Amino acid sequence: MLKNKIIGLLSNKGVQRYAANTSWLMGEKLLRMTMGLFVGIWVARYLGPEQFGLFSYAQSFTFLFAAIATLGLDSIVIRELIKDDGRFGALMGTAFFLKLIGAFLLFPILIFAISFTNNDTFTNFIIFIIASSTIFQSFNVIDFYCQSKVLSKYVAWANSISLLISSVIKITLILNDAPLVFFAYLVLFDAIVVSLGLIYFYTKKMHLNFSGWCFDFSMARELLMDSWPLILSSIVVSIYMKIDQIMIKEMMSAEAVGQYAAAVRLSEIWYFIPMTIAGSLFPAIANAKKNSNELYMLRLQRLYTLMVWLGIAIALPITFFGEWIIVFLYGNVYQQASQVLMVHIWAGIFVFLGTAGAFFTIEKLTRIFFYKSLAGALTNVLLNLWLIKYGLVYVAVATLLSQLLSSFLLDIFFKKSRGQFYLKSYAFLARW
Secondary structure, eight states: OHHHHHHHHHHOHHHHHHHHHHHHHHHHHHHHHHHHHHHHHHHHHHHHHHHHHHHHHHHHHHHHHHHHHHTTOHHHHHHHHHHOOSOHHHHHHHHHHHHHHHHHHHHHHHHHHHTTSOOOHHHHHHHHHHHTHHHHGGGGHHHHHHHHTTOTHHHHHHHHHHHHHHHHHHHHHHHTTOOHHHHHHHHHHHHHHHHHHHHHIIIIISOOOSTTOOOOHHHHHHHHHHHHHHHHHHHHHHHHHHHHHHHHHHHTOHHHHHHHHHHHHHHHGGGHHHHHHHHHHHHHHHHHHHHOHHHHHHHHHHHHHHHHHHHHHHHHHHHHHHHHHHHHHHOGGGTTHHHHHHHHTTHHHHHHHHHOOHHHHHTTOHHHHHHHHHHHHHHHHHHHHHHGGGOHHHHHHHHHHHHHHHHTGGGGGSGGGHHHHHHHHHHHTTOO
């Protein structure tokens, strides 16, 4: 029976289409992981814990507020594009200009935020260079279109080209003893290359153009009314994903940030897996909702089970070999990062579950998603304030506990999401 079921799935044209789409995305992400791991570790070794910590702090500080630039529109726009109700030009144009406005709003917010830090002028300069990349990320609306039409191979090509160019430049910078600021400029350069790649494939390969894009005030209002809980959710998710590095810098040192960031990079490098799978399967789950609630719930259950066991499969070997991995890749100077890695990697299971949040978008329960994210962020901040004095490994413990609470346990406290708690619980029992 199992063999027949597998053969039936593999012969299904819809499954083949989504599998091909996922394969393109996964291939690009695997290339990014491989190149990013090799070149990223080389950069970390070249800069050393202190400068690498400063660079990671600047990226984390920007990421903390970058959710404002996205305006929580990503999954909302994809959902509307899947409907395909004749509003394509207005939807693409409105989403683009909203994201562009959000990118420029980021700068005064950053100016206000850095006034509460102890940063020097150079650190703030690095932050603003990195933040400038959000302007060009407005063209990610093309990515949303590709996801909605299961055409992600073009996005994969654009990202792969950018990655290869960026990796060559990073290696060149290292070999020529370039200062830290050049690596910050490279973040901005990467965003420009990706946007140009998306524009090329949109116009030359998909044979579409920008002439039909227009800004629609009523649509903008509709999108923002739907997405504002996701904006707030994205902000608080950013907080409990990056606030630890901000607090380490403010309460410990840049070198401590470097040690922690080295471990987190190896832990978070796997997060492309759930993002790729969830993004590629979102249209299939949304379409299942239209046809059958039973099929809809079955696909959600399978997604949760896949996410949980992928997370466990990654966490187990890294727990046993974490110290060896850190010393081998980063050198003895980063040895303190090994204990952090062996704890932080387990948070990935719940990050994987949280990424599979199609249910909250499809059911328009983004407020619940926001409440869960807010609780996770507050938990992370409070635990860090309490535990950070005991060492970096306890910062990782705070991250693990906050992810457990936000992505899993809190579902049971809301009537409309209680069913998802049970589906996620069944996932740990490998229920398909």
